[in-house]
Amino acid sequence: MIRLLLLSGVFAVLLAAGSVERKGQLPKELKEVSGWVFVNDTTLIAHNDGGNEAILYVLNLDGSIRHQTRLSGIENIDFEDITTDGKTHLYLGDFGNNNNDRTDLAVYKLNIQEVLTKEAVTGKAIRFSYAEQSTFPAAEKERYFDAEAMAYYNDSIWIYTKCRAVPFDGKCMIYGLPTAPGTYKAKRKTYLKTGKRSWLFDSVTAAEIHKKELHLLTYSKILIYTIGADGKGTFKTQISINPVTQKEALAVKKNRKIYVADEYQKIIGGGTIFVVTQKEKKL
Numbered sequence: 001m002i003r004l005l006l007l008s009g010v011f012a013v014l015l016a017a018g019s020v021e022r023k024g025q026l027p028k029e030l031k032e033v034s035g036w037v038f039v040n041d042t043t044l045i046a047h048n049d050g051g052n053e054a055i056l057y058v059l060n061l062d063g064s065i066r067h068q069t070r071l072s073g074i075e076n077i078d079f080e081d082i083t084t085d086g087k088t089h090l091y092l093g094d095f096g097n098n099n100n101d102r103t104d105l106a107v108y109k110l111n112i113q114e115v116l117t118k119e120a121v122t123g124k125a126i127r128f129s130y131a132e133q134s135t136f137p138a139a140e141k142e143r144y145f146d147a148e149a150m151a152y153y154n155d156s157i158w159i160y161t162k163c164r165a166v167p168f169d170g171k172c173m174i175y176g177l178p179t180a181p182g183t184y185k186a187k188r189k190t191y192l193k194t195g196k197r198s199w200l201f202d203s204v205t206a207a208e209i210h211k212k213e214l215h216l217l218t219y220s221k222i223l224i225y226t227i228g229a230d231g232k233g234t235f236k237t238q239i240s241i242n243p244v245t246q247k248e249a250l251a252v253k254k255n256r257k258i259y260v261a262d263e264y265q266k267i268i269g270g271g272t273i274f275v276v277t278q279k280e281k282k283l
Helices: 112-117
Strands: 018-025 033-040 043-048 055-059 065-071 079-084 089-094 106-111 124-130 146-153 156-162 171-178 182-186 188-193 206-210 213-217 221-226 234-240 247-252 258-262 272-278
Touching (some): 033 089, 043 079, 055 112, 079 206, 089 112, 089 146, 106 112, 124 171, 171 182, 206 247
Parallel strands (some): 033 079, 033 247, 146 206
Antiparallel strands (some): 018 272, 033 043, 043 055, 055 065, 079 089, 106 124, 146 156, 156 171, 171 188, 206 213, 213 221, 221 234, 247 258
16 A cells, blocks of 8 residues: 655546546545456446455446445455456455565455355455565565456456566566465466556556456556466556556446546546556557
């Protein structure tokens, strides 16, 4: 969890490959929204950042709450992203690791229908550690073990890490996990470079794979790649959204519209729902 303490001024949106529309505000219950995902064309499921209650919120497209369910026996240490297999299950990532010192990382497997209808649900844990990490916390130049982004693809969970290395180099490491509950050593598959300016502009905060396209969110932009078998793929386009705010939730609808939300901050506002319409263009 981070509090963004800068960048006020007139709201502006700069676009490279799409148009952005502000669609409304999230309710106060989701002022620290950290992830959401579509489960059908009219329904999003969202959660708050770490330290908040372990609750999933079922939302209409305007952000209004239709239902909420408590996660029994699960603590929100640092929930960061949520994804779905598109069929029966959700996967909720409790792997925020700002200091690169956690030894209790987990993804929780949840039944979609139960989340949509019950007041409380239980989940099964997919616990993991990073095979490359041997010290806790990691050395400053090797701090690649925080994560805020996750996607489902080819019967696997793909985790995209948030760079906290000093000096900052913009590397986003990619890890794969099975979807079966258990305890695993996640091995690094490959990595992407999302930019070298700073964590404020270029660190990854959410992910989704939709129709063989990988979408990565940062505080300042959406990066889109044609996905490869290793979870990486080839860069396709970028959509920049300014000013920089704490954008942490990204979900892609079947019609390819991208729904983005940012956390609310007293100084700069937020809690906004953005809808991005991608422009079709030949590469």
